[in-house]
Amino acid sequence: MTTSRLLIALLVVVWISVARQCSAQERLGPAPYTVFLVGAGADLTTTLLALQNPNLAEGNPLLAGGTPGLVGIKVGGTAAIALGMRHLTTHGHPRVAKVLGYVFGIYWSGLAVNNQRLTRKYAVSR
Numbered sequence: 001m002t003t004s005r006l007l008i009a010l011l012v013v014v015w016i017s018v019a020r021q022c023s024a025q026e027r028l029g030p031a032p033y034t035v036f037l038v039g040a041g042a043d044l045t046t047t048l049l050a051l052q053n054p055n056l057a058e059g060n061p062l063l064a065g066g067t068p069g070l071v072g073i074k075v076g077g078t079a080a081i082a083l084g085m086r087h088l089t090t091h092g093h094p095r096v097a098k099v100l101g102y103v104f105g106i107y108w109s110g111l112a113v114n115n116q117r118l119t120r121k122y123a124v125s126r
Helices: 003-021 031-050 067-090 094-121
Strands: none
Touching: 031 067, 031 094, 067 094
């Protein structure tokens, strides 16, 4: 199984476990989690694909330590934000949780688009 497929499978499992915990009384639903996790997954997948190009490097110095560290930090950060959204929702702040989910999801989707743009711009001809 390729790294991308493994990451997608991991994100689907996380999404299912989080979405199943959303009850009707929480008033959040799975949509903010879906946008959030799709954006995070797209960013991670396109980052890993871009790093296969020898002309590109990770721009964030905290994530530049190699693939295991990059994946660990991104997955850990994603899990922390998802748990934060859940905490906010269960403590009476579902709107804040929705905003976090949508903002981070859109932000990471934008990073994924930029990763793809850079991958195409600096493509190595084979």
